[in-house]
Amino acid sequence: MIRLKEAIIEADYLVTCNSKNQIIKEAAIYVVAGRIHSLGTKTQIHKDYSSSKVIDGTNKILLPGLINTHSHSVQTLLRGKADDLSLLDWLSKVILPGELNFSKQDVYLSSLLGFAEMIRTGTTTTNDMLTTHDSEKGIEAAIDSGIRTRTGKMLMDINQDFPDAEVEPADEVIEKAIKHIETYHGSKNNRIKSSLNARFLLSCSPKLMNLIVTTQQQYSDLMIHTHASESKAECKKVEKIFGESYIRALRDIGALGSETIIAHGIWLDEEEYRIIKETDTRISHNPSSNCKLASGICDVQKYLEMGVIVGLATDGAPCNNNLDMFNEIRLATFLQKVKHLNEKVLPAQQILRMATIDGARAINWDHEIGSIEEGKKADLIQVDISDINAIPLYDPVSHLVYSASGKDVCTVIVDGKILYQENVLTTIDMKRITEEVKKYQEKWTD
Numbered sequence: 191m192i193r194l195k196e197a198i199i200e201a202d203y204l205v206t207c208n209s210k211n212q213i214i215k216e217a218a219i220y221v222v223a224g225r226i227h228s229l230g231t232k233t234q235i236h237k238d239y240s241s242s243k244v245i246d247g248t249n250k251i252l253l254p255g256l257i258n259t260h261s262h263s264v265q266t267l268l269r270g271k272a273d274d275l276s277l278l279d280w281l282s283k284v285i286l287p288g289e290l291n292f293s294k295q296d297v298y299l300s301s302l303l304g305f306a307e308m309i310r311t312g313t314t315t316t317n318d319m320l321t322t323h324d325s326e327k328g329i330e331a332a333i334d335s336g337i338r339t340r341t342g343k344m345l346m347d348i349n350q351d352f353p354d355a356e357v358e359p360a361d362e363v364i365e366k367a368i369k370h371i372e373t374y375h376g377s378k379n380n381r382i383k384s385s386l387n388a389r390f391l392l393s394c395s396p397k398l399m400n401l402i403v404t405t406q407q408q409y410s411d412l413m414i415h416t417h418a419s420e421s422k423a424e425c426k427k428v429e430k431i432f433g434e435s436y437i438r439a440l441r442d443i444g445a446l447g448s449e450t451i452i453a454h455g456i457w458l459d460e461e462e463y464r465i466i467k468e469t470d471t472r473i474s475h476n477p478s479s480n481c482k483l484a485s486g487i488c489d490v491q492k493y494l495e496m497g498v499i500v501g502l503a504t505d506g507a508p509c510n511n512n513l514d515m516f517n518e519i520r521l522a523t524f525l526q527k528v529k530h531l532n533e534k535v536l537p538a539q540q541i542l543r544m545a546t547i548d549g550a551r552a553i554n555w556d557h558e559i560g561s562i563e564e565g566k567k568a569d570l571i572q573v574d575i576s577d578i579n580a581i582p583l584y585d586p587v588s589h590l591v592y593s594a595s596g597k598d599v600c601t602v603i604v605d606g607k608i609l610y611q612e613n614v615l616t617t618i619d620m621k622r623i624t625e626e627v628k629k630y631q632e633k634w635t636d
């Protein structure tokens with residue numbers, strides 16, 4: 191991993207995503223000890239600072255690293271094994287048994303593969319759910335990859351609907367989660383933070399949910415991360431078990447609030463929307479996953495009009511099938527325009543903010559990441575604009591939202607360390623990973 195003690199990073203366009211959505215042409219930033227020290231025009235920065243390390247910005251847009259607010263890196267080995275299924279079948283037939291059968295090495299390999307893809311396509315931070323067993327191997331993969339993450343063990347204690355899912359008694363589940371929090375929360379220069387990952391109400395008893403809420407209150411900066419109101423069938427089952435609708439059930443358990451992020455949030459009634467707003471609960475929007483599993487179209491515009499904080503996400507590789515946040519940016523704005531039959535809904539600048547600074551707000555990390563501002567962490571990406579899809583280029587934000595893809599990302603920096611440059615992942619040996627994945631793949635081949 192190449193750590194930049196100090197460096198000047200240049201760009202044809204610097205897209206800051208600050209409160210004024212400032213864009214600087216012919217720009218540069220000066221980075222010291224993993225933080226953004228100064229930004230301005232190239233001429234000004236070179237006049238004020240000299241550095242032995244200059245990262246060229248010719249034909250490049252520099253912007254904050256993308257923030258994925260809901261992922262399952264550990265599911266990456268199951269990419270392409272669960273196509274064309276509904277959520278509950280997808281879970282019970284492939285995902286839960288697949289996760290159960292992962293060896294320790296598989297957990298590490300699958301997670302590392304997921305982080306590699308995210309880094310390669312411009313994601314610098316991910317809010318990630320691991321699996322029930324050997325989750326420390328997934329955390330190790332995050333540490334080794336250099337990505338910034340909130341992550342933790344997947345918490346489940348009931349499996350009545352999913353016989354192949356791995357569960358443990360609630361007390362044991364929470365004991366193991368606390369062990370991880372004590373070991374990893376705030377580690378690696380605060381690059382790794384913990385989260386309490388309650389899978390969803392169909393796999394977490396009221397007892398476990400209560401323990402999760404109590405544990406969350408005992409630590410600072412610890413978030414609850416869960417799925418909710420994703421598909422109609424799931425909501426129906428929750429209502430049958432809990433005697434009330436999904437969001438009301440979560441509220442009554444005490445699991446909602448500004449330190450809770452809910453993935454999906456599609457099927458809500460009017461009062462449930464109000465509950466989300468009043469509790470300041472965060473929403474993670476996963477457009478590709480919602481389309482592929484035919485779960486529904488989240489009313490992102492409604493949340494935004496109410497003032498709810500919404501981040502963007504890929505979900506896991508088996509329901510997407512890739513982890514490229516640029517796909518989500520483009521699809522999210524298209525879906526809202528069609529849903530509302532209004533071309534003005536979710537314009538380019540707003541959706542780019544959802545993938546950067548608003549994603550950071552959704553996971554309570556915006557004081558350090560999500561925009562290019564003095565004092566913030568140097569989590570940055572350069573996007574190449576020399577290829578045909580960037581010609582002509584009138585507006586860098588329009589290009590990033592409507593034309594660019596993760597494959598255009600050419601430099602990725604997290605915490606002042608270069609994780610991807612000149613077509614190479616600096617922390618991950620992709621040749622070795624690819625060989626290991628092939629061996630895993632052979633297990634599935636007839």
Ligand SMILES: [Zn+2]
Nearest residue numbers: 417453505506
């Ligand atoms: Zn998910």
